[in-house]
Amino acid sequence: MQTRSERFPNVRAAALAYRFRESLFALPLVIVIGGMALAVITRAADKRIGPSPRFLLKMDSGVATTLLSTIAGATITTAGVIFSLTIVSLQLASSQLSPRVMRWFIRDRLSQVVIGLLVASFVYCVLSLPDLDGSSPVPAPPLTVTVAVVLTIGTVITIIAHIDHLAHRLEVGQVVREIAAEGSMVIGAVAAAAADEQPAHVANMEAPPDALRLDSPGNGWVSQVRTERLLAVVPPNTTIRLDTRVGAYIHRGQPLVTIWPAPDHPDRLQHKLSRAIVVSGSRTMQEDVDFAFRQLVDIGLRALSSAINDPTTAVEATLRVGSLLRRQLSVPPRSRAVAGPDGRVLLRPWDLDDEEYIAHGFDQLRQVAPAQPLVAATILRVVRMLIVHVERMGRPEHLPALQEQADLLLDSLAEAPDLHPRDLARLRAIAENTTDPADHSQRRMAP
Numbered sequence: 001m002q003t004r005s006e007r008f009p010n011v012r013a014a015a016l017a018y019r020f021r022e023s024l025f026a027l028p029l030v031i032v033i034g035g036m037a038l039a040v041i042t043r044a045a046d047k048r049i050g051p052s053p054r055f056l057l058k059m060d061s062g063v064a065t066t067l068l069s070t071i072a073g074a075t076i077t078t079a080g081v082i083f084s085l086t087i088v089s090l091q092l093a094s095s096q097l098s099p100r101v102m103r104w105f106i107r108d109r110l111s112q113v114v115i116g117l118l119v120a121s122f123v124y125c126v127l128s129l130p131d132l133d134g135s136s137p138v139p140a141p142p143l144t145v146t147v148a149v150v151l152t153i154g155t156v157i158t159i160i161a162h163i164d165h166l167a168h169r170l171e172v173g174q175v176v177r178e179i180a181a182e183g184s185m186v187i188g189a190v191a192a193a194a195a196d197e198q199p200a201h202v203a204n205m206e207a208p209p210d211a212l213r214l215d216s217p218g219n220g221w222v223s224q225v226r227t228e229r230l231l232a233v234v235p236p237n238t239t240i241r242l243d244t245r246v247g248a249y250i251h252r253g254q255p256l257v258t259i260w261p262a263p264d265h266p267d268r269l270q271h272k273l274s275r276a277i278v279v280s281g282s283r284t285m286q287e288d289v290d291f292a293f294r295q296l297v298d299i300g301l302r303a304l305s306s307a308i309n310d311p312t313t314a315v316e317a318t319l320r321v322g323s324l325l326r327r328q329l330s331v332p333p334r335s336r337a338v339a340g341p342d343g344r345v346l347l348r349p350w351d352l353d354d355e356e357y358i359a360h361g362f363d364q365l366r367q368v369a370p371a372q373p374l375v376a377a378t379i380l381r382v383v384r385m386l387i388v389h390v391e392r393m394g395r396p397e398h399l400p401a402l403q404e405q406a407d408l409l410l411d412s413l414a415e416a417p418d419l420h421p422r423d424l425a426r427l428r429a430i431a432e433n434t435t436d437p438a439d440h441s442q443r444r445m446a447p
Helices: 011-023 026-048 061-097 098-104 111-130 142-169 172-195 229-232 266-276 288-302 312-330 355-373 373-393 396-414 421-433
Strands: 214-217 220-225 239-242 256-260 279-280 337-341 346-348
Touching: 026 111, 026 142, 061 098, 061 111, 061 172, 061 288, 098 288, 111 142, 111 373, 142 172, 172 288, 172 312, 214 266, 214 421, 229 239, 229 266, 229 346, 256 266, 266 279, 288 312, 288 355, 312 355, 312 373, 355 396, 373 396, 373 421, 396 421
Parallel strands: 239 346
Antiparallel strands: 214 256, 220 279, 239 256, 337 346
């Protein structure tokens, strides 16, 4: 039998863990603390160690003092260089791709490990130097010196790996691939959670006049909503309507939930709801599928701006949008009404539906595509691919929204003043699937 903590995990603890992963400071701090602890441990071990084992380095205190001093100076200098490289990569990502992708660079584990190891090596050497007598030829603590050398070698190897990793990480293909992969994971997690929910049949989601309305206590982005907790905090035979959604920005005083019949102690309920609905200062992708589309579309729009003019990047972002939509349109939609125990019901009227995801994925790219026929052709191919996909999946309800995107783009292309009639004919052929060099299975000779 599941315990209460297993059924209702601490949402705030999960949010703090996510922020820890998103922080550039947290993991290096942990590694630095580990370096401090390692200095204390090696100092205590050197005092108890007997004859120096063969695998430990042997040198006098004067040489060891010079060695550790050199390592300390070199590591703290290199840490500054790595910080500079990190800031430059953030600036490049922000200016060339989108400010929204900076979080993807900040959360890079290898960068955090390198910074942590450099500072930890510096701290280790500084804490170990007082145990060395540089003015006398007495033997230096062997374990302390050996650990310092091993730590330095490991840090150098990590720096080399980090430089190679950073160069590949700045590739736009890697960025959009990782964003799409994370978005796909979120889609899978949301779908898995929805599969465990019991749908409720509610025809009317309007609240009665005497319903209790609880407002948001602050401003921010709704990053998490735990259905089980929401259903657990309200009394039996109560309906709770979520007046926002994951990924929405909510203002202080804006309606958060509406509950009917009104409970006896609304103040206690407000405190419990804060544990079920997490509002963050910045938008995250914990449960927000739409944020993945937002980042990919931003990259495509920035690439098509006059300052950058990189249609190939826009094409790659569009293809990733298609991959993400293919995944989103394959999973069953979440129920707008969820039944809980003892007659409890949760209503989610503001959840995005698949048609809105289609619009968010294509609308802005479609509006700027007529100036770039290559991007327009990619959008038409992706839309056509999605039409074939939903037909095979038995989801014909998505066909009107997808066909509308193709029709709107073709109408815009027909009005484009600089588009040659032959180019327009080719784009129409792509949309109608009569000829397309990218589709060898259905390719035929053009008349």
